[in-house]
Amino acid sequence: MKKNISAMLAVLLSLILILTGCFNSTEQVQKKKDEGQEEMESSEDNGPKILRTNNSSEPGSLHPGTAQGSHDSWILxxxxxxxxxxxxxxxxxxxxxxxxxVSEDGLTWTFHLRDGMKWSNGDPVTAEDFEYAWKYALNPNTASQYAYQLYYLEGGEEFNSVSSNKENRQIPEEVLKPYRDKVGVKALDEKTLEVKLAKPTPYFLDLTSHYTYYPINKKVQEQNSDWYKEADTFVSNGAFTLSEWKHKESVKLVKNESYYDKDKINLDEVLLYIIEDQNTAWQMYQSDEMDLIVNLPAEVTGMLIDKEDPEFHNASDLATYYYNLNTGVKPFGNVKVRRALSMAIDRQAIVDHVSQGGQIPAYGVIPPGMPDESGDFRENAEQLFEESVEKAKKLLEEGLAEEGLDKMPKFSFLYNTSETHKAIAEAIQEMWRKNLGIEEMVLENAEFQVKLDREQAGDFQISRGGWIGDYVDPMTFMDIWVTDGPYNDVNWGNKEYDKLIQTAKSTMDKGTRMDAMHQAEQILMDEMPIIPIYYYSKPHAYKHFISSIYAPINRYPQFKYADIKK
Structure with a gap:
């Protein structure tokens, strides 16, 4: 049964909150203040409308075909x-x-581009730009981690799966071309794009709004393959375009005068400081050096909720916070060890006393907000595992014995730099110490992109994970952990799980699809290669003079139509 937090743990958690709540990095704040003074002064009445906010990490890639994290996607x-x-x-x-x-069989989708669509450099956006971009992401030489999102296209997976006979060797064009030509996307003319799917996909329309499906300017890409790495060569087709990129310091966006809906875009500029430290970002918001903040320290979120601050906003999020367990590293390959670690966590204590943002304890991987055959997928599923310290102790003892160990060996926990991630890790570290006698867990923080790279290389034991749904269907979570999936960082595989996911992808029958995914989720939770902690909320704050910020369920708060009226 689920156990309540002990008095001793409550005291410890309170101490953690006090310590993590201490503001620091005064020198960084002053540096950002000096750098942002010009922008602050220019946003007075009758001057340019400049929104200042924070991007929590240096972008890994601002190319739609190779981007992979929220530190990329929010800008894209x-x-x-x-x-x-x-x-x-x-x-x-x-x-x-x-x-x-859409054809009657659901396999052929024909899109007609609207009149007057242009790139920021004035070039027309063409159907060929879309065909080129999708095939670029699928090209195995591109090494796109998100290429699998295009496997819904006829021939997409086959093209992306072409391999070289030699490791790290670029695959020659004569090998690639026959596979590329069979991919189900084709520009019939300048404004008509025909898409052929491998199987009927009920959520495909939602996918076409995802960043992996964005176009790239074919002419620009062919002339300069590094166009997306610097502001002076950047070309885009959205409401804003990149005007300045001070790497690891800030990103500046300006209104795209070639955008078809430019008259509805109120902001002239958006300045995104690159600040990993949440307390530094919050201090800048408090000192009026930021107008919008999306990564609030946990204790600040709790404070703002308690005082009902009018600048504080929260929203549902289609996202799950979890821990990755590298099953290729001893003893995490043992299912009893993995389940023991999960069962010894008091999730309600975490959301009540540490994260403090209205999150919901997670006893499955699919968050609320996903449609089922009827109702909500999460609400229709029972709690898929339990919390029990006594059972956890027994399982850990049995699992370690099977691995020839008499105690848990020293291991590290990898997380991207964040006071909230650190506080949660420290709380769980204490739960494992108190409940399971685990004494040698080392916390290790890294920049977000570094963490992602290490996870993909298998260079970790336990790591913090989080996933925001790319589209509103349970499959956006469930196909992550298929055997050898590009984001299956935990090195886990299960044939029955793979079969169920394939079944869910092979039919338009909603009942069959959802039943298969419910069964697959149960297998995932029985095997526990990941440990769900909670379902995210979306706490953020913005100044009283900012309006029209909106927060789609699976995206960061959007400032596309924001306005400033001081």
Whole structure:
């Protein structure tokens, strides 16, 4: 049964909150203040409208075909636009194209680009730009981690799976071309894009608003393959474009005068400071050096909720916070060890006393907000595992004995730099110490992109993970952990799980699809290669003079239509 937090643990958690709440990095704040003074002064009445906010990490890639994290996607969502886009109320609406014509069998989708669509350099956006971009991401030489999102296209997986006979060797064009030509996307003319799917996909329209499906300017890409790495060569088709990139310091966006809906874009500039430390970002917000903040320290979130601060906003998020367990590293390959670690965590204590943002304890991987055959997928599933210290102790003892160990060996926990991630890790570290006698867990922080790279290389034992749904269907979570999946960092595989996911991808029958995914989620939780902690909320704050910020369920707060009225 689920156990309540002990008095001793409550005291310790309180101490953690006090320590993590201490503001620091005064010199960094002053440096940012000096650098931002010009922007602050220019945002007075009758001057340019400049929104200042924070991007929590240096972007890994601002190329739609190679981007992979929220530190990339938040910028891309404002600088690019797909065939479709999402309205402030979350509906899929026309973007670069009108809504498509779909064949009766659900396999052929025909998109017609709207008149007057242009790139920021004045070039017309063409159907060929979309075909080129999708095939670029699928090209195995590109090494796109998100290429699997295009496997819904006929021939997409086959093209991406072409391999070289030699390790790290670029695959020659004569080998690639026959596979590329069979991919189900084709520009019939300058404004007509025909898409052929491998199987009927009920959520495909939602996918066309995702950043992996954004176009790239074919001419620009062919002339300069590094166009996306610096502001002076950057070309995009969204509401904003990149005007300045001071690497690891700040990113500046400016209104794209070539954007078809430019008259509805109120902001002239958006300045995103690159600040990993949450307390530094919050201090800058308090001192009026930021107008919008999306990564609040946990104790600040709790404080703002308690005082009902009018600048504080929260929203549902289609996201799950979890821990990765590298099953290729002893003793985490043992399912009893993995389940013991999960069962010894008091999730309610974490959300009540540490994260403090209205999060919901997670006893499955699919968050609320996903449609089922009827109702909500999460609400229709029972709690998929339990918390029990007594059972956890027994399982850990049995698992370690099977591994020839009499105690848990020293191991490290990898997390990206964040006071909240650190506080949660420290709380769970204490739970494992108190409940399971685990004494040698070492916390290790790294920049977000470094963490991602290490996870993909298998260079970790336990790491913090989080996933925001790319589209509103349970599959956006479930296909992560198929055997050898590009984001299956935990080195886990299960044939029955793979079969169920394939079943869910092979039918348009909603009941069959959802039943298969419910069964697959149960297998995942029985095997526990990941440990769900909670379902995210989306706490953020913005100044009283900012309006029209909106927060789609699976995206960061959007400032596309924001306005400033002081």
């Amino acid at each position: 969502e404002h600088t690019f636009e797909g065939l479709t886009t999402k309205s402030p109320d979350g509906k899929i609406i026309p973007g670069m194209a009108e809504l498509p014509e």
